[in-house]
Amino acid sequence: MRTSYDIVIIGSGVGGLGAAARLVTVGYSVLVLEKMPLLGGRFASMEYKGFTLSTGAEALECGGALEEAFHLVGAPFDVRKPSPDIMYRVGEREFELPPGGGGLRRMLSFIGKPGEGDKVMLAMKRALQWEEPSKGLSLRDWVAQYTSDPDIHGFFQAFCAAIFAINSHEATAWAFIRFIKVLGGKIVHAFPSHGPSVLMDGLAKRIEEKGGEIFTKARVKRILVEEGLVRGVLVEKDGDQIEIDARAVISNAGPRGTVRLAGRESFDRSYLKLMDETLRPTPSAGVYIASDRPLMEHPGCLMPIGTRRVCWIVNPTTLCPELAPRGKHLMLSFNAFGDSLSTTNLEDEIRLNIQDLRDLFPDFDSHAKVLMAVTFHGDWPVYHSWPGEDLPQKTPIENLYNVGDGVKVPGMIGLESAAETARLVAEDLMRRLVKK
Ligand SMILES: Cc1cc2nc3c(=O)[nH]c(=O)nc-3n(C[C@H](O)[C@H](O)[C@H](O)COP(=O)(O)OP(=O)(O)OC[C@H]3O[C@@H](n4cnc5c(N)ncnc54)[C@H](O)[C@@H]3O)c2cc1C
Structure with missing residues (x-):
């Protein structure tokens, strides 16, 4: 490990390794520090009684920023796509979510009493094409304006809990409509063959082959800030504390983790207020x-x-x-x-x-x-923030960024959202940080 890099990345989740893949490809010197003994964060796997169990995500999305990161460095993207992808069950009946656009309309026509789904779909069409519902209304209350059909409400509850990991009375209608707008009909799920760790270790190997450095069991203790500008990190590795200089730091530790590492005193008050009031795992x-x-x-x-x-x-x-x-x-x-x-x-x-x-x-x-x-829950939730309630990727400290699912782009969730934040941050750095 050297003591100076262009970019230090704290954490090896999809956001961290996704950013590393993009930045080594264009020639920056990159160091990834991961506190755990394995890479991948909430997309890794462990062996248990002969089974390969994930530390979080099981299914990934194909065709977006995640897959792109693998192709950029030439890492194997060995996944298997189920067909049908998703089935729904209401009582004894099972339905396949029709692939492509229009799937939601067809689902609602199977599920509710005749005509009830059409009322919701008409409102949804308006919300998608004209004006989105305000952030002040829950998804459940938004649907209730158009139908009281219990199966349709059950569908929105199950769908919301499955994709957002919160209930339909908790998620905003706005976040849901954004999700349909951004990803509706476009998601293609796949399972990583042999489990997430094989996939993420393959990505890490290619990052290293391209000159990036990655260390496990390397816990960042402190993000170093001087006069509003990030200047590096203090890392603990093998019992030693090492100060590392960096021109930019990308944190995959979640926005709260980032604030803990840099110290609250380093942040602008409005940022802390936003974090304290809106960021919920x-x-x-x-x-x-x-x-x-x-x-x-x-x-x-x-x-x-x-x-x-x-x-x-x-x-x-x-x-x-x-x-x-x-x-x-x-x-x-x-x-x-x-x-x-x-x-x-x-x-x-x-x-x-x-x-x-x-x-x-x-x-x-x-x-x-x-x-x-x-x-x-806590520091190991499904997402670091409720969909629609994310912080920005840039922090008030110059050249300190967050990646991961606490700084999602509205409409995106899970692995793909973390990979997308990596893409956005890497592109911003490529614009701003001249290579030495
Ligand atoms: C049970 C469960 C099921 C899920 N199912 C799905 C699914 O099917 N599909 C899907 O798309 N998403 C799913 N998700 C969500 C998905 O796993 C996450 O959105 C995604 O993995 C988050 O990635 P991330 O980039 O935020 O990084 P994380 O995975 O959070 O990784 C961050 C890394 O940073 C490291 N770190 C933190 N602090 C430090 C420090 N001080 N020093 C060094 N390293 C540090 C951590 O150890 C960790 O490895 C699921 C999540 C869970 C928990």
């Missing part, structure tokens, strides 16, 4: 299930409607059997917390998730068992 509970036969037939994701909690079930091993021991299958079941803001009873969230699984899969107890049940 989205919590979730996840149940990892091992079974001796697949519990669902189709190879992608299932969005069950009208459950107590469960909103997103992922079935990766039909397409990627290597993620489970021979003869075994893996399924994951996620839920948004009943109340995303309060200190919820974490055990209850898991209990309700498992109760839903028993209802959804009548043979659950005879063929499946819970491998692991986890709650994601």
Whole structure:
């Protein structure tokens, strides 16, 4: 490790490595510091009882900034696309989300009473083409203006909880409409073959081959700021504290983490106010299930409607059997917390998730068992901020940027949003930072 670089990146999540890939490609000297022993942050994998389990995301989106980052450095993008991608279940009935545009309209025509979906779609068309709803209205209250059909409300709740990881009474209608505008009909999901770590380690390897340096077990203790300008970081590695100079620092530690590292006193008051008042993580509970036969037939994701909690079930091993021991299958079941803001009873969230699984899969107890049940919140949430309530990528400290899912672009979520922030920050740096 040298003591001076053009750019230091704190954290190796999709945002951190995505930015590194773009910046080494154009010739900047780049150092990535990751405090954990593995790369990828909430898109990495661990071995557990012969299963490969993700530290967060299971499914990625193809064709956007994430995939582009891999191609830029020539890293393998080995993924498998399920077909059908997403299925919905209402009671005993299952529907496929029709691919491409118009899928939502067709879904609502299957789900609600005749004519009810059309009322919502008409309002949505207006919101998409004319004026977006204000940020003051929840998605649930916005839908309630047009229908009281319980299945349609159930659909919006499940959809919202699955994509935003918060409930329809919590998300704003504005954020939802933005999502439909930006990504509606465009998402193509895929599973990383062999799990997320193989994909992210492959990206890191190509970054290093192109001259970037990446260290794990290297915790940044402090972002160094002088007269409103970032000047480097203090990192702890192998028991030593090393000061590293940098012309720019990109933090993937989440906006709150960045403020902790640089010290509140270094930030403008309006930025701190915005962060304190709007930045809220989205919590979730996840149940990892091992079974001796697949519990669902189709190879992608299932969005069950009208459950107590469960909103997103992922079935990766039909397409990627290597993620489970021979003869075994893996399924994951996620839920948004009943109340995303309060200190919820974490055990209850898991209990309700498992109760839903028993209802959804009548043979659950005879063929499946819970491998692991986890709650994601605090510093390890689904997203660092509620969709639509993000901070900007630039901070008030010159040349200090954030990347990741606390500074999402409106309308984007998850891995793809983190990769997009990396693209935006890298492009800004390329405009501003002359190469030495
Ligand atoms: C249960 C769950 C399921 C999800 N499912 C999906 C999904 O299916 N599809 C999808 O698109 N998204 C999904 N997501 C969201 C997705 O995982 C995240 O949006 C994305 O991974 C966030 O990436 P990031 O760039 O913000 O970085 P992160 O993944 O947060 O990585 C940041 C890294 O910075 C490191 N770091 C922090 N502080 C320091 C420090 N001081 N020094 C050094 N290193 C530091 C951390 O250790 C970490 O490795 C899911 C998330 C969870 C939790």
